[in-house]
Amino acid sequence: MLAAKTITLPSGKTVKQPFNKIIIPAVISIAVFIVCGWVVLQNKGTLKLYEIGTIFKQLFSPTDYPAMNIHHTWADYFGYLFSLEIREALGETLRMSFIGSIIGSVLCLPFAILCSQNIVKTKWIYVPMRFIINLVRTMPTMVMAVIAVSLIGMGALAGIIATSIFTFGIMTKMLYECIEALDMGPYEALQSCGANKTQAFFYSVFPQLLPTYLGYFIYNFEINVRTSIVLGYVGAGGLGVILQANMDSIYTRSRVGAILIMMFLLVLLMQAFTRYVRGKLQ
Amino acid sequence: MMKFWNKEKHEIKKAQTQLNDQEQASQVVADKYNQRPKKWIYNSAIALIVVAAVIYSFISSDISIRNVDFATQFYYLWRGFTHPNTDFLFDMSKGGVPYLTLETIAIAFSGTFLAAILAIPFGFLTAKNVVGKHWSKLGEVILIVIRTFPEIVLALVLIRVIGMGATTGALTIGIHSIGMLAKLYAEAIENMDQGPIEALDAVGANIWQKIRYGILPQVIPDFLSVALYRFDINVRSATILGMVSAGGLGAPLIFASQAWNWSQMSSVLIAIVIMVIAVDFISSKLRQKLV
Numbered sequence: 001m002l003a004a005k006t007i008t009l010p011s012g013k014t015v016k017q018p019f020n021k022i023i024i025p026a027v028i029s030i031a032v033f034i035v036c037g038w039v040v041l042q043n044k045g046t047l048k049l050y051e052i053g054t055i056f057k058q059l060f061s062p063t064d065y066p067a068m069n070i071h072h073t074w075a076d077y078f079g080y081l082f083s084l085e086i087r088e089a090l091g092e093t094l095r096m097s098f099i100g101s102i103i104g105s106v107l108c109l110p111f112a113i114l115c116s117q118n119i120v121k122t123k124w125i126y127v128p129m130r131f132i133i134n135l136v137r138t139m140p141t142m143v144m145a146v147i148a149v150s151l152i153g154m155g156a157l158a159g160i161i162a163t164s165i166f167t168f169g170i171m172t173k174m175l176y177e178c179i180e181a182l183d184m185g186p187y188e189a190l191q192s193c194g195a196n197k198t199q200a201f202f203y204s205v206f207p208q209l210l211p212t213y214l215g216y217f218i219y220n221f222e223i224n225v226r227t228s229i230v231l232g233y234v235g236a237g238g239l240g241v242i243l244q245a246n247m248d249s250i251y252t253r254s255r256v257g258a259i260l261i262m263m264f265l266l267v268l269l270m271q272a273f274t275r276y277v278r279g280k281l282q
Numbered sequence: 283m284m285k286f287w288n289k290e291k292h293e294i295k296k297a298q299t300q301l302n303d304q305e306q307a308s309q310v311v312a313d314k315y316n317q318r319p320k321k322w323i324y325n326s327a328i329a330l331i332v333v334a335a336v337i338y339s340f341i342s343s344d345i346s347i348r349n350v351d352f353a354t355q356f357y358y359l360w361r362g363f364t365h366p367n368t369d370f371l372f373d374m375s376k377g378g379v380p381y382l383t384l385e386t387i388a389i390a391f392s393g394t395f396l397a398a399i400l401a402i403p404f405g406f407l408t409a410k411n412v413v414g415k416h417w418s419k420l421g422e423v424i425l426i427v428i429r430t431f432p433e434i435v436l437a438l439v440l441i442r443v444i445g446m447g448a449t450t451g452a453l454t455i456g457i458h459s460i461g462m463l464a465k466l467y468a469e470a471i472e473n474m475d476q477g478p479i480e481a482l483d484a485v486g487a488n489i490w491q492k493i494r495y496g497i498l499p500q501v502i503p504d505f506l507s508v509a510l511y512r513f514d515i516n517v518r519s520a521t522i523l524g525m526v527s528a529g530g531l532g533a534p535l536i537f538a539s540q541a542w543n544w545s546q547m548s549s550v551l552i553a554i555v556i557m558v559i560a561v562d563f564i565s566s567k568l569r570q571k572l573v
Binding site: 022029032033035036037039040041042043044045046047048049051052055059091092094095096097101102134135138140142145146147149150151152155156160163193226230233234243245246260263264267268271 | 311335336339340342343355356359376384385387389391392395426427430432433434438439441442443444445446448450451452460471472479501502506518521522525526529532535536539540542547551554555558559562
């Protein structure tokens with residue numbers, strides 16, 4: 001199969017068919033998949049396919065347990081959907097991610113400048129800086145939240161710390177890449193016209209950087225809303241807290257469904273909002 | 283002499299008119315500059331709204347620190363992180379860190395592999411140049427629904443059906459990743475060069491030959507690079523999925539944090555950092571080879 005095929009053309013020439021290079025990655029990835037699948041299948045639970053219908057019914061319809069004398073109606077379901085508990089949790093999620101994004105994106109400014117090769121020309125400053133930033137970025141937000149919760153206790157503050165560290169890491173990386181790709185021509189032109197370095201920075205580099213920076217901020221805000229929705233699952237405030245509180249009992253599972261609907265709406269709204277703002281920025 | 287004088291005068295006059303023209307030109311520029319659209323009211327209104335939002339969210343959030351003895355907490359944190367639990371870190375059995383790291387990578391890889399294959403039909407059915415505008419809108423909506431469902435919640439639902447374990451984690455990642463992969467696949471298909479397909483049409487190729495020799499060679503490198511990128515992300519989310527007992531490193535992490543066992547926690551964190559850096563390095567090298 002791997003041997004090259006020779007084809008004789010009508011004109012008498014012989015052509016060698018080139019070896020199809022896609023076979024190598026395909027074979028390797030299928031082999032790795034088989035190994036990984038074997039490892040994954042070592043740790044499997046008991047399959048209960050009939051549960052699919054039950055769980056969706058429990059989630060997206062009002063609870064009805066005659067044996068426990070629980071008879072909820074659709075009015076109860078929609079009442080919970082817009083209840084104070086959910087509204088407060090939604091607000092907390094939004095505030096948490098907003099503060100986290102603000103803190104992270106302000107903190108990242110000096111570090112982004114220290115990381116960029118074309119401004120700091122000393123190698124032993126920007127290389128260790130980048131290493132630290134990469135180290136910060138390896139931690140998922142959820143892991144950060146777990147550490148913060150066990151350090152300072154449950155609540156929105158843990159979530160704020162987690163989201164701001166995450167935003168700090170990703171914003172620094174995006175921003176220093178952006179600074180390195182900047183056109184330094186206007187900066188030099190202004191300096192040759194007699195502007196000093198500060199003036200040249202504010203009239204050439206700053207206007208180039210500002211729209212990108214704001215765009216990155218909005219992008220991060222959207223990501224943070226998505227992640228902080230579930231951060232509460234480990235106790236870091238927001239919608240996840242009530243999700244976790246209602247998850248265990250079957251009697252409150254319709255509440256979980258209502259929370260899921262609100263999560264979905266929040267994420268959709270955030271998407272529309274960021275799309276609108278990004279359109280305005282360009 | 284007189285002639286020379288006149289000539290000089292003429293030149294002076296010419297220079298003066300030039301100067302006047304320049305002045306007029308710079309005057310025009312200055313006028314235009316003063317007539318530039320002044321958006322300071324709009325900009326400062328937006329700045330005010332943002333500042334108000336920041337102040338409001340700081341005030342209304344519960345960010346007070348209650349009864350936290352920071353010195354002791356940070357002392358425990360420092361001691362835990364400088365003394366990782368080496369018995370746990372080098373425990374080669376199924377409960378040890380090396381096996382769980384392997385399991386995490388396996389969850390991420392098999393999930394990504396499943397998603398990379400399942401996303402191909404979704405990608406083709408969302409591409410505008412394959413199915414047309416209206417059907418592509420429908421496909422986009424389906425992909426948005428898949429993407430917005432948080433991974434942890436999906437895992438919690440799947441755990442009821444498939445049971446706890448790594449298989450659930452892999453399936454969760456497989457389903458969730460379809461959303462992003464299919465969207466990026468569709469973009470790759472839309473950016474495809476139509477020339478080879480027309481050429482194949484011209485030589486009389488049938489639809490399978492067109493797909494095999496016209497479409498696949500163009501899109502496969504893009505597909506692979508997108509899937510590798512998603513694998514990076516999935517390694518991180520696979521560590522999180524363990525927190526809801528869907529296999530991998532998350533479970534010992536959350537147990538250690540609930541017991542304030544900092545040394546055990548730090549050994550898990552070391553494993554996460556090494557794993558993520560290694561995977562990032564390998565996949566970025568592979569992507570450079572692809573492009």
